Amino acid sequence: MKTMLKNYCTTNQARIFTALILTGILSVSSGGTLIKNAMAATANQPTQTTSEVLKGKIKTNRLPNQVVNAVLRDLARRERISTKELKIVDYSQQTWRNGCLELPQPDELCTQALVPGWRVVVSNGQQNWVYHTNSNGRFLRLATAQTPSVNLPTSVKNAVLQAASGRLQQPVSRLNITQAQQKTWRDGCLELGGIDELCLAALTPGWRVVVSAVNQTLVYHTNQTGSVIRLNEKASENTDDDKVKPVPIPTSELPPPLDQNVVFRQISSGGFAGRTYETVLLKDGGLIRVRIGDANDSERSVRRISVQQVEQFQRLLQRYRFSNYKNLNYPAPNGAADYITYTLTSRQGTVQYNDISRNDLPQNLLKVINAWNQINSNTQT
Template identity: 70%
Template sequence: MKSMLKNYLNKNQARIFTALILTGILSVASGLTLIKDAKGASANFSLETSNELKENIKSSRLPRPVANAVLRDLARRQGISTRQLQITDYNQQTWRDGCLELPQPDEFCTQALVPGWRIVVSNGKQNWVYHTNSNGRSLRLASPDTSSDKLPVSVRNVVLQAAARRLQQPISKLTIIQAQQQTWRDGCLELGNLNELCAQALISGWQVVVRGVNQTLVYHTNETGSVVKLNEKTSESTLSPVQIPASELPPPLDRDIVFRQISSGGFAGRTYETVLLKDGRLIRVRIGDANDSERSVRRVSRQQVQQFQRYLERSKFRKFQNLSYPAPSGAADYITFTLTSLEGTVRYNDISLNNLPKDLQAVVKAWNQLVVSAQ
């Protein structure tokens, strides 16, 4: 038994010794590979097996889990092998919201700084741009051919100037997140009005997407940027909401009140309160009017009140609870509206009405129609 045990230990020690030698050789080879990689200028990555993964030698390098997550996602979308894809460029980013600055229409994005990566992937013919968080568990595809590196400076400047005027935001707050070469089918860059005559000719140009503080705009341009048009239909103009501080929330509704609107600001700087009661009365007063001289009382039917209450439930007004949709930076003389139901409060301004989520726009429209119909 002792002889058998001794032979086993001798053999096992030999295996360990051999493994240590091989490990040392592999470590040296790996070290040489890493040194070679560190000297190279290429930023290319391809998806590798777990045995081929290399350790990052500096914090600014793209983490392998992030690279793999992006490559797998694009391969799945395109129905191709990950070996046909390469990461050609990447850089660290701090995104301004939980949607990684790529919101979907009517999507609520948490207002928080999210560290992550901007990654460009190529198959040799086409480029794709991804936004990710720091570990790759959250990622979003911007669009094919979205790298703005090849966008002419003249086009970039004129688009940013147009967006700054439109959004009333400084250019320093704007970012071009997509730039794609296009061949437009007419001289109006496919954005002609009904009464506009558009030359029937193929026009080379660009589709450029600009991200502002709260909005995203899509522009069509010609090749040089001398013609720039805003594509209002495809521009994602949904505002990103912020939470209303508890100190700024109005008091809850009294038992007999169904809905309340408080409007303030504008050129006059006055504040008005309009309330809808269960019995159909619509009472409007000016806050701070000691003589109550601007008080008005009108009525709608109880049936209209009930219809409006059901509409609030169907539109899920509660999902906007305690949210504020701020005005663009630099805007002035706008009117702020604060709407309160039994389920919560939402705040918006008149100059951003068309950029609110569609469900909220519908609630505002229904409320305004109810007020207009009052006798």
């Protein structure tokens, strides 16, 4: 980072020097003084400028000076070090989901209001600290202050960071452990077992660890050494991951439960034609599609997949936690028209989405949808 900033300042100095020559201001007698003053002006830019150049590109939204000063002063007070030893290495605008800036203290009641603000990463060259602030820095919280990770075993830390790095496709250097809490899990699956998974019924000491990156937070459950680690996908879902904000489906609008021999069902409705189709997958591999309201049943189609494929799809529903989206609707943008709404139902629950916002859905839900669409496209009459 120091090298990058040095190069940035050097480039600015060269530009200033060139400008002085072109305008004829520079002279033999006064040139040294002008250059010296120009270099001093460049070096004395506000602290926030150091965070403007990140990874070779310019940040378009500048971090306000009052936020910079508030964060640096708070950390300097906490760590009893000079603000001169601290540097802001990354920041991003955020909209926090509650008045606690998504960092509530135990048993704290948080106002359920969206709070515009910033996520700021500060470094002393050896350690990083992550802050959540409001828009002007008058209200801020240190993420690592809530549940310090000082006692987190190195083996657990490394295991969690490696897992998060692989999932987010980001280097470990860009990840921060913002929370680490000792836990005693109720079973050997760390309380994250699947529906049909056999979990050892024994108390398991371990850790709950939160890893943060830009626009993403992951929550992991581990055992005491980190040799067993699981991602809590439901807790990891956040507003950054869900580009479309889900809303509960009213009970009165939920479809009827599945028949005993049905594994999965899709109901599609809307579009230009305004027709409604129902497709069901049976336990024996039968795939039946009908149009609702077709008196002659003329559009019925019957296809088939293998029982092994049915079982594979059921395992996929568990693997990607389809139940996490139980009774949620991902609505279309306001003013949208002629879109198709899909209602998917499994034994774990029902979820709704539409063809306009499909690509903005959570990644795990998309994986389920893609697998289901593949079953539909690969079956034979």
